[in-house]
Amino acid sequence: MTGLVLSIVIATIGVVGSAIFSGLETGLYVVDRVRLAVRAGRGVRNASALEAEIERPERLLSALLIANNAANFAGSLGVAAILSTFVVSDWWVVVLNTIVVVPLLFIFGETIPKDLFRTRADQWMLAFTPTLVFIRRVLTIVGLVPLLGIVAKIVQSLIRSPQGIDPTARARVSRLFRESAESGALTEEQLDLADRVMSLRRLTVAGEMTPWRQVVTATESDIQRDASRLARRTRRSRLPVLGPDGRVVGIAAVQELLLGGRPVEDVLDRAVIRFSPETPAMTALELLRVDRRPIGIVEGTDGRPLGVITLKDLVEPLLGDLRAW
Incomplete structure (x- = not known):
């Protein structure tokens, strides 16, 4: 019975963790950066911390990717352990694990949390900022985030063309303006002017x-x-x-x-x-x-x-x- 309880706890932690990390990933893309900057300027601690993390999105996304995969593995492992308690055949454990885990993680660990964070990003991202910062720091200290960053740079250097993605601050600011326009914080005219300012910086x-x-x-x-x-x-x-x-x-x-x-x-x-x-x-x-x-x-x-x-x-x-x- 103790083993069953432990398996249930592991499976629950895995599904909940997958839901949180999947939602945070979506929230990171859709959070209104202009409103976030305003809140940070007003001294909201979580807003300041989140704004600092977003300054290096590749590091944050790496941490979320690692954490989400770990949560998915824990959820799958927990469900498999639960099934093995009631099913004797290993083959049936594999089949039932696939039938149960895939819908469970897809619906409750991906689809629902992503939709919730997409519509409530400005509020929920601030609420989960301490968790986000803690996870990123832990994975950085153990070396997983730097390792993934090195691998990503190697892959990018192999596949990137001379006209590839511009990783400079200009590109990030331009993306910030577009995200703000999509959220309604900026009008199309203001976005057009911002694009012209960004373009002017490339002119001689x-x-x-x-x-x-x-x-x-x-x-x-x-x-x-x-x-x-x-x-x-x-x-x-x-x-x-x-x-x-x-x-x-x-x-x-x-x-x-x-x-x-x-x-x-x-x-x-x-x-x-x-x-x-x-x-x-x-x-x-x-x-x-x-x-x-x-x-x-x-x-x-x-x-x-x-x-x-x-x-x-x-x-x-x-x-x-x-x-x-």
């Missing part, structure tokens, strides 16, 4: 600049001869001014040129911001904003101009076409 000035062959330029002697004629040659508000060697020595405002009859030094701004073609668009935007400059020059390693980049060029990937700039 070389892809957004106006090529040099399309840029209207002037020389210092041109400004001295007929500044107003130069102003009529372009629709832009500023002109790059070239020195004798063909390199940019300054920027002239068309408005200043239209006034006419002014010395070159009065209309020429020699504090030019220069970028290499590989400069990230976000970096260029920040530099122009801080220095309050509307335009910068993109140059090669030899100092030759390759194009011009303006604030308009840099904000259009975020806001769309700005024809009335």
Whole structure:
């Protein structure tokens, strides 16, 4: 009788454990990260702990995978022990174990808890956070989580293409925005703007600049001869001014040129911001904003101009076409 009671306890622990770990896995995917961040900011301890765990989802998923498999094994072992108490034939034990365990674990250990956690993720994930953290720490200390992580990295290195999954923080933030939109925390317009921000971080000035062959330029002697004629040659508000060697020595405002009859030094701004073609668009935007400059020059390693980049060029990937700039 003692053996039967122990078998029932093991089977119960296995099924309940499978239900909890399966539900936590689903809850991890659907929990509203924005609401979680708000609660963490308000000092809710479980929210802060869960947010910290979610920062490394691969570690958390590894722990849940190991724990869920261990629970399934315990449930199967317990049911088999119960059946062996009443059935003499080993063959019938195997058959009945399959008939009983598969529906039991599938319904009560997988389907029902996953559905419950899917609809109550924001509340239940916080309630089970201490359990989740404890399990993850134990499995990490015994070495199972690090071992599974190493195996996963080896497999990923073998099957991942050069255009594979981006594991960076940018990808995680983008996924966070999409999950928030699906839960209703963000509108489609806000999600679209967030996607544009994420895309902007991958852009460089070389892809957004106006090529040099399309840029209207002037020389210092041109400004001295007929500044107003130069102003009529372009629709832009500023002109790059070239020195004798063909390199940019300054920027002239068309408005200043239209006034006419002014010395070159009065209309020429020699504090030019220069970028290499590989400069990230976000970096260029920040530099122009801080220095309050509307335009910068993109140059090669030899100092030759390759194009011009303006604030308009840099904000259009975020806001769309700005024809009335």
